[in-house]
Amino acid sequence: MAKRPLSLSKVYTLLESGAVIMVTTAYKGKSNIMTMSWHTMMDFEPPFVGFVMSDRNYSFGLLRKSRECGINIPTVEIAEKAVACGRIHGGKINKFEKFGLTPGISSIIGVPLIEECYASFECRVADTKMVNKYGFFVVEVVKAWIDKAIKNPQTLHHLGGNNFMVAGKRIQIKSPK
Amino acid sequence: MAKRPLSLSKVYTLLESGAVIMVTTAYKGKSNIMTMSWHTMMDFEPPFVGFVMSDRNYSFGLLRKSRECGINIPTVEIAEKAVACGRIHGGKINKFEKFGLTPGISSIIGVPLIEECYASFECRVADTKMVNKYGFFVVEVVKAWIDKAIKNPQTLHHLGGNNFMVAGKRIQIKSPK
Numbered sequence: 460m461a462k463r464p465l466s467l468s469k470v471y472t473l474l475e476s477g478a479v480i481m482v483t484t485a486y487k488g489k490s491n492i493m494t495m496s497w498h499t500m501m502d503f504e505p506p507f508v509g510f511v512m513s514d515r516n517y518s519f520g521l522l523r524k525s526r527e528c529g530i531n532i533p534t535v536e537i538a539e540k541a542v543a544c545g546r547i548h549g550g551k552i553n554k555f556e557k558f559g560l561t562p563g564i565s566s567i568i569g570v571p572l573i574e575e576c577y578a579s580f581e582c583r584v585a586d587t588k589m590v591n592k593y594g595f596f597v598v599e600v601v602k603a604w605i606d607k608a609i610k611n612p613q614t615l616h617h618l619g620g621n622n623f624m625v626a627g628k629r630i631q632i633k634s635p636k
Numbered sequence: 637m638a639k640r641p642l643s644l645s646k647v648y649t650l651l652e653s654g655a656v657i658m659v660t661t662a663y664k665g666k667s668n669i670m671t672m673s674w675h676t677m678m679d680f681e682p683p684f685v686g687f688v689m690s691d692r693n694y695s696f697g698l699l700r701k702s703r704e705c706g707i708n709i710p711t712v713e714i715a716e717k718a719v720a721c722g723r724i725h726g727g728k729i730n731k732f733e734k735f736g737l738t739p740g741i742s743s744i745i746g747v748p749l750i751e752e753c754y755a756s757f758e759c760r761v762a763d764t765k766m767v768n769k770y771g772f773f774v775v776e777v778v779k780a781w782i783d784k785a786i787k788n789p790q791t792l793h794h795l796g797g798n799n800f801m802v803a804g805k806r807i808q809i810k811s812p813k
Contacts, residue, residue, distance in 0.1 A: 472796030475673045477654005496652045499676035501688060501770045509686065509772070511678060535807075542809040589766060593678045595686070597770070616793070618806070619649030627804025629795070630712075632719040 462563075462579065462604035470506035470600050473532060473578050474498065476626070478614035481541055482510065483529035484521035485570045490562070492554040492573070493518040494533075494545030496617040506600040507585060513594045517549030526584040527568040528598060531576035535613040535625050540575075542615075542623075567602050577609040639740075639756065639781035647683035647777050650709060650755050651675065653803070655791035658718055659687065660706035661698035662747045667739070669731040669750070670695040671710075671722030673794040683777040684762060690771045694726030703761040704745040705775060708753035712790040712802050717752075719792075719800075744779050754786040 465473075474480070482493045498510035508530065512519050522528055533541040540558040547554070555562050555571070562571030565581050572579035581604075586597035616624040642650075651657070659670045675687035685707065689696050699705055710718040717735040724731070732739050732748070739748030742758050749756035758781075763774035793801040 469796070472799070475654070476793035476795055476801055477652070477673070496654070497677045499686065499688065500674045501772065507770070509676060509770075511676065538807070538809055543811070546811050586766075586769075589763075592763075593684070593686075593774070595678060613804075616653035616803070618653055619646070621808045621810050622649070623807050623809055624653055625804045625807060626793070627790075627802045630715070630800050630802060631798045632715055632800055633798050634720070634723050 462606050465578070465603040465605040467506055467600060467603055468504045470580060470603050471500045471503055473605070474508060475500050476614065477616055478532050478626070479541060479617055479623070481531040481533055481544060481573055481576060482512070482518060483531060483570050483573060484518045484525065486521040486525040489521060490553065490555065490571055491518045491521055491549035492544045492560070493549070494541050501597055507597055508582065508600060509595055509597045511594050512596060519594070522584065522596065525570065527570050528582050529565065529568070529570050529572045530580040530582055530600070531573040532578045532612070532614060533576050534609070535615060537575050538615055538623065572604070577612050578603070578605045580604070639783050642755070642780040642782040644683055644777060644780055645681045647757060647780050648677045648680055650782070651685060652677050653791065654793055655709050655803070656718060656794055656800070658708040658710055658721060658750055658753060659689070659695060660708060660747050660750060661695045661702065663698040663702040666698060667730065667732065667748055668695045668698055668726035669721045669737070670726070671718050678774055684774055685759065685777060686772055686774045688771050689773060696771070699761065699773065702747065704747050705759050706742065706745070706747050706749045707757040707759055707777070708750040709755045709789070709791060710753050711786070712792060714752050715792055715800065749781070754789050755780070755782045757781070
């Protein structure tokens with residue numbers, strides 16, 4: 460998969476639909492992947508994203524220490540792998556190896572991205588004020604990548620438990636004149 | 637549309653897909669509707685939701701003063717109305733009247749819900765620590781309503797500008813054995 464740089468001003472167009480994301484983290488030779496959907500845009504440009512990560516998650520410690528993460532957006536083609544990553548505890552296993560996902564090289568941060576995801580964002584932690592109470596991290600996207608060959612990405616959207624919705628038809632809604 | 641109470645433990649299943657929501661607010665005889673998609677679940681039960689509302693929005697002042705809001709989830713049937721509500725500034729106009737939306741009665745809070753939305757949540761502001769910096773409100777859902785006749789709600793998901801995605805097919809992804 461050949462990803463090209465994406466303008467930071469367009470990051471929100473890929474995230475505000477509420478797609479499931481795979482957050483990659485790494486610190487001192489350990490890495491992890493956490494699949495989640497509790498995230499929101501916080502600002503357009505530079506793009507700020509907020510997401511909830513519990514201190515029970517292995518990724519939490521890696522993120523706190525390195526203060527960097529990748530946000531990767533999977534599509535339905537790798538749905539089983541993405542969901543499985545979210546259900547297995549990290550630490551003792553390397554999820555890249557276990558699920559046959561390819562660690563992609565970041566340009567700015569020291570965290571692997573996920574080659575099989577159609578878009579990946581390199582992020583730095585910007586605000587931890589709500590981490591203790593809600594596990595809510597605010598990160599700044601410092602570099603964005605996209606595979607522009609994927610014209611209509613079939614993102615995943617979580618409906619609780621085993622239930623997911625796959626991105627359906629696209630529509631345009633113009634302002635009333 | 638006949639909505640019935642929904643268990644608070646199920647609220648996250650309706651919001652974590654990232655559906656467009658319509659936030660209703662009211663204070664001292666003024667009300668407003670703001671359509672948005674920058675929101676995230678913050679906790680399961682009681683359900684906490686975080687969302688971004690700019691201080692340039694008319695709803696911001698109403699929410700700050702009343703500390704209550706409705707979160708209503710529209711489907712594609714009212715897509716044009718929902719999007720138009722998000723593009724017109726409140727204050728001088730009553731959006732319920734302008735767009736032919738029906739103010740529904742709340743059971744706990746003093747803010748109208750939207751009858752035409754298939755689900756509505758009554759919320760109280762729980763945390764304003766990130767309001768000054770990001771316009772990020774954390775609210776607690778205190779009562780939830782759903783029209784259970786809508787089995788497969790075609791929610792809207794924003795992709796920036798005029799572009800929206802309509803909820804597509806549902807799939808189940810079970811854990812690996």
